[in-house]
Amino acid sequence: MKNSRAPSIGEYLIQQLYAHGVRHVFGIPGDYVLGFYDLLSKSKLRLINTCDEQGAGFAADAYARVRGLGAVCVTYCVGGLKLANTTAEAFAEKSPVVVISGAPGMKEREKNPLLHHKVREFDTQKKVFEQLTIASTVLSDPQTAFQEIDRVLHAALRFKRPVYIELPRDVVGVPGIPHHKTPELHERSDPRSLREALGEAEQMINAARRPVILADVEVHRFGLQDQLLKLARKTNIPVAATVLGKSVIGEHHPFYLGIYEGAMGRDDVRQYVERSDCVILLGAFMTDINLGIYTARLDPARSIYATSEKLSIRYHTYEDVRFKDFIHGLLRQHLRVRRLGKIPRPAQIAPRSALRTPRSPRPISVQRLFERLNAFLTDSTVVVADVGDALFGAADLFIRESTEFISPAYYTSMGFAVPASIGAQLANPKLRPLVLVGDGAFQMTGMELATVARNKLNPVVVLLNNRGYGTERHLQDGPYNDVWPWKYHRLPEILGAGRGFVVETEEDLDRALTEAEQWTRSFCLLEVRLAKLDRSPALDRLAARLARRL
Ligand SMILES: Cc1ncc(C[n+]2csc(CCOP(=O)(O)OP(=O)(O)O)c2C)c(N)n1
Numbered sequence: 449m450k451n452s453r454a455p456s457i458g459e460y461l462i463q464q465l466y467a468h469g470v471r472h473v474f475g476i477p478g479d480y481v482l483g484f485y486d487l488l489s490k491s492k493l494r495l496i497n498t499c500d501e502q503g504a505g506f507a508a509d510a511y512a513r514v515r516g517l518g519a520v521c522v523t524y525c526v527g528g529l530k531l532a533n534t535t536a537e538a539f540a541e542k543s544p545v546v547v548i549s550g551a552p553g554m555k556e557r558e559k560n561p562l563l564h565h566k567v568r569e570f571d572t573q574k575k576v577f578e579q580l581t582i583a584s585t586v587l588s589d590p591q592t593a594f595q596e597i598d599r600v601l602h603a604a605l606r607f608k609r610p611v612y613i614e615l616p617r618d619v620v621g622v623p624g625i626p627h628h629k630t631p632e633l634h635e636r637s638d639p640r641s642l643r644e645a646l647g648e649a650e651q652m653i654n655a656a657r658r659p660v661i662l663a664d665v666e667v668h669r670f671g672l673q674d675q676l677l678k679l680a681r682k683t684n685i686p687v688a689a690t691v692l693g694k695s696v697i698g699e700h701h702p703f704y705l706g707i708y709e710g711a712m713g714r715d716d717v718r719q720y721v722e723r724s725d726c727v728i729l730l731g732a733f734m735t736d737i738n739l740g741i742y743t744a745r746l747d748p749a750r751s752i753y754a755t756s757e758k759l760s761i762r763y764h765t766y767e768d769v770r771f772k773d774f775i776h777g778l779l780r781q782h783l784r785v786r787r788l789g790k791i792p793r794p795a796q797i798a799p800r801s802a803l804r805t806p807r808s809p810r811p812i813s814v815q816r817l818f819e820r821l822n823a824f825l826t827d828s829t830v831v832v833a834d835v836g837d838a839l840f841g842a843a844d845l846f847i848r849e850s851t852e853f854i855s856p857a858y859y860t861s862m863g864f865a866v867p868a869s870i871g872a873q874l875a876n877p878k879l880r881p882l883v884l885v886g887d888g889a890f891q892m893t894g895m896e897l898a899t900v901a902r903n904k905l906n907p908v909v910v911l912l913n914n915r916g917y918g919t920e921r922h923l924q925d926g927p928y929n930d931v932w933p934w935k936y937h938r939l940p941e942i943l944g945a946g947r948g949f950v951v952e953t954e955e956d957l958d959r960a961l962t963e964a965e966q967w968t969r970s971f972c973l974l975e976v977r978l979a980k981l982d983r984s985p986a987l988d989r990l991a992a993r994l995a996r997r998l
């Protein structure tokens with residue numbers, strides 16, 4: 449540190465966020481966090497005000513997914529507790545979000561007065577976040593504050609999970625200890641354990657007749673997409689992805705099978721994976737939705753299961769092997785090069801010209817909608833899918849080399865997509881988000897389009913309007929699945945920004961997408977009016993297969 453003055457605790461936190469690649473902080477101010485907001489607004493980080501804290505939380509989550517680390521900053525309890533849901537999602541789906549909350553000063557806490565926003569005790573909010581994060585701290589002691597910041601940020605990066613930092617308002621400007629050296633984040637595998645694991649993996653893969661890789665979200669989180677590609681190229685072992693892991697690999701590669709999601713996915717992919725004598729699960733979450741609502745049939749005796757938390761090969765478990773080291777190591781092993789036989793492939797996408805022809809006055813269906821959207825994707829699209837048929841249908845979208853795909857496919861909290869598109873685009877301004885969102889989910893967080901407008905972002909928002917909670921209707925219907933019919937396409941009038949389109953026919957869709965492609969100044973909102981009980985082929989497949997089983 450050139451300057452002999454130690455930075456203040458607030459300054460150090462900002463420095464460290466910046467050092468780890470954060471450039472934007474999402475949130476809403478309040479008196480307990482005003483001092484830190486002032487520091488932030490004078491720093492190299494940009495503050496992004498959202499309409500609601502939940503919006504800020506989802507935006508920070510998507511930001512973390514695209515950029516490697518995200519941050520959200522709010523006031524005590526009234527703001528912080530609104531982030532419980534988004535932090536839970538970030539935890540469940542492994543997204544490293546730093547939650548920063550202002551709080552009453554340490555001096556104010558003496559004698560336990562009843563200050564505004566306090567719930568039960570001063571540490572009530574901290575206790576809630578202990579359950580939702582991988583590490584948490586209250587920066588109450590200037591002597592340890594810098595170390596504490598280092599500790600929790602490293603935990604976020606090591607485990608790709610959210611962390612919680614509480615900043616009592618009277619410590620923000622207090623200097624920490626001078627001459628603090630930020631430790632490097634170094635995590636090494638136990639070399640013997642790694643060697644043995646790689647040896648067993650090599651043997652099992654080489655002995656297998658028909659191995660297959662099942663790639664999931666951690667490949668994305670740990671930035672191992674290139675290594676995965678190299679592994680597949682080098683060995684010709686086919687690769688399937690899960691829904692949560694969708695976009696870990698370009699879907700045009702000859703060895704790419706498609707999405708494996710148990711009975712919800714394509715049958716040929718399911719059979720290929722489940723009949724394999726060696727399934728190499730990389731960074732996979734064994735979740736129900738990811739694996740087709742308990743319809744996946746994967747046998748541990750025929751699996752290599754590698755994640756950041758666990759490595760097991762058949763029934764052997766190896767301790768202290770880092771996920772990254774295992775994948776890098778696999779690339780160095782002597783894996784047999786195979787002939788790429790005939791494998792199932794995703795349906796080829798229609799050429800872009802098909803987007804415009806033929807014009808048809810037929811009412812738009814979910815299936816046609818997704819077919820057309822396929823032709824709308826480019827290398828600079830980031831698809832952000834909300835829960836409901838937006839997500840099920842999106843599983844069949846054909847993701848090109850570097851198209852990103854973001855969705856809450858495991859935790860499945862509605863209302864993710866619109867705010868997430870803000871985080872995704874700020875994290876990488878070269879991307880234009882394609883937001884897929886149901887009308888029910890849109891009514892939860894769609895007002896964040898105001899934040900979109902304020903920050904001059906330009907997502908194309910495709911709103912699947914089936915007049916209610918369509919997915920739920922197929923399980924059990926009732927008036928509780930209806931929502932009030934907004935005139936969604938007129939929101940741009942209220943917001944004074946963006947363009948709205950009503951889509952009732954295939955022809956309308958062609959026209960709207962063509963215009964949206966050209967109109968990049970602000971957001972486009974396509975209200976796609978669907979039949980109430982229409983559903984995507986993916987949902988159809990699931991229903992059909994479950995019915996057969998009953
Ligand atoms: C925050 C939240 N509340 C409730 C649910 C339960 N839920 C799952 S899907 C769904 C309906 C979604 O409706 P919509 O967004 O219109 O999509 P659709 O199913 O109609 O395609 C509901 C209520 C949820 N997943 N998340």
Ligand SMILES: [Mg+2]
Nearest residue numbers: 886887916918
């Ligand atoms: Mg709906």
